[in-house]
Amino acid sequence: MFTISSMNQNEKPYQFIAWTATAILILAAFLASFVPELEYHHWAFIIANSLWVIVGLLWKEMTLIVLNAGLTLIYIFGLIL
Numbered sequence: 001m002f003t004i005s006s007m008n009q010n011e012k013p014y015q016f017i018a019w020t021a022t023a024i025l026i027l028a029a030f031l032a033s034f035v036p037e038l039e040y041h042h043w044a045f046i047i048a049n050s051l052w053v054i055v056g057l058l059w060k061e062m063t064l065i066v067l068n069a070g071l072t073l074i075y076i077f078g079l080i081l
Contacts, residue, residue, distance in 0.1 A: 012059055013058065013059075014055055014058045014059070017051055017054060017055050017058075018051075018052070018055045020051060021048045021049075021051035021052045021055060022048075024044055024047055024048035024051065025044075025045070025048035025049070025052075027044055027048075028041045028044030028045040028048055029041075031044060032045075039079070042075050042078060042079050045071070045072075045075045046072055046075045046076060046079075049068040049069075049071045049072040049075065050068070050072050052064055052067075052068035053065055053068045053069050053072065056068060
């Protein structure tokens with residue numbers, strides 16, 4: 001059976017930045033779902049995904065960098081266009 005206590009946390013440096021980005025990402029999804037008429041969620045997504053790009057660079061994880069840089073650009077273009 002799966003339990004949270006049985007999960008081993010893979011400790012990497014800069015966990016605080018990763019958890020902060022995750023919290024902002026959840027907040028952005030909440031804002032996009034419940035108050036989409038406000039554009040605050042775009043800014044929250046940009047901030048969260050930019051933080052994940054930084055984490056990807058610090059961890060040298062190309063998948064994090066590509067995914068979150070792409071999402072950041074999409075959100076920026078969405079605000080501009």
